[in-house]
Amino acid sequence: MLIAMTDHSITSVPQERRLVTEIPGPLSLELQARRTAAVSSAVGGTLAAYITAAGGGILVDVDGNHLIDLGAGIAVVNVGNSAPRVVDAVSEQVAAFTHTCFMVTPYEGYVAVCEELNRLTPGNYAKKSALFNSGAEAVENAIKIARAHTGRQMVVVFEHAYHGRTNLTMAMTAKNMPYKNSFGPFAPEIYRLPMSYPFHDGGRKGPEVALDVISRIDKELGAQNVAAIVIEPIQGEGGFIVPAPGFLGALREFATDNGIVFVADEIQTGFCRTGDWFACDDEGIVPDLMTTAKGIAGGLPLAAVTGRADIMDSAHVGGLGGTYGGNPLACAAALAAIETMTELDLTAAARRIESIMRTRLEAIAAATGVIGDIRGRGAMMAAEIVKPNSSTADPDLTSRVAKACHAQGVVVLTAGTYGNVIRLLPPLVIGDDLLNEGLDVLEAAFIAELAL
């Protein structure tokens, strides 16, 4: 039976938290033992509750526990798990054909996804897209395209950035542990410059920090050698760092003036997550290229590079591709996910979620004195956790609070260079009551861990 959850979505999974065992329960622990024996220990893990079903804001585990999902598989299931339209579209596609390789014999779904991306992304110029499997692969391809277009090699990235785990994107990612340690040598010609981080740079104005970056590019690199500036408009893994207003715009302008390709990495921020289709929309930033993935296809693996047609066409014919990029199942899912986002007005949902999360986080901050900064946009909000009334990171308390939430059946994620950020990324179809219940658990976890 289908249960109408809110006006926004339909799922057969009851939308309530229900704990019937400890978490993880006995059946999850059995699976965890098999995992320990069979899966490389290098693959990380957050919460060993093994999932059998999910929908709306709920994950159901093998022991029958119903967990509240405030992570959305790291900002992927924006439309919810097994969103009805996605299920229908993928089922139809899997019965029709599963794979041809778009480079061998093409199909409409790939073209239609590119049309949608060209339509939805910012910029009134002629656009084209190319499809890939993962965010990291999209970022790699954006660099290939920018280098082919400019004939230059240098790539500018930022402190706290995350762009992936492949060789090139490891070099672009800022944080050593766990992403890079012992995995070098890294790709050359990647240059890391300061990020506007209002909580830690004394609230310096965006254009002022951008001037530092620009001066470093001029003095240390030479703008004429730079192929691309790559930036997350709100940093994801870095801890939802929102640059001060004007930072992105000043860099965008500098890139234009110097023939540098400005690449917005919207892999975590895209597809209604921040209350707009893309985070760039908030300040009216128009990138030359945008990388997308995660939320694009309701949980199926798909990623894209979209941007100015002349730039997208600058690599030689055959220069871009891959066996599975734009797989027919992922394309069917993406078209259905985009329809769902439009039909359910998920940008508005993200804004409503922001107002709930912001109010609740502010109350926790006032009650505890250990939340130094509340930031983010839309359904992408974070709390930076500090020693009482200071700006000194408290990663230990952060991980204890996250674990306490997990034990109570609420999936929250941590982030940040200093490991002291709790980030909230619910599916955009979560109901208000469920979201509030998740935040009740978060609040109680703070109070218990601080023994207030």
Ligand code: PLZ
């Ligand atoms: N760019 C902005 O957020 C992926 C990483 C999870 P892939 N972030 C989640 C982990 O620990 O591996 C991400 C991102 C931004 C690029 C990527 C990379 O996307 O699909 O994981 O390759």
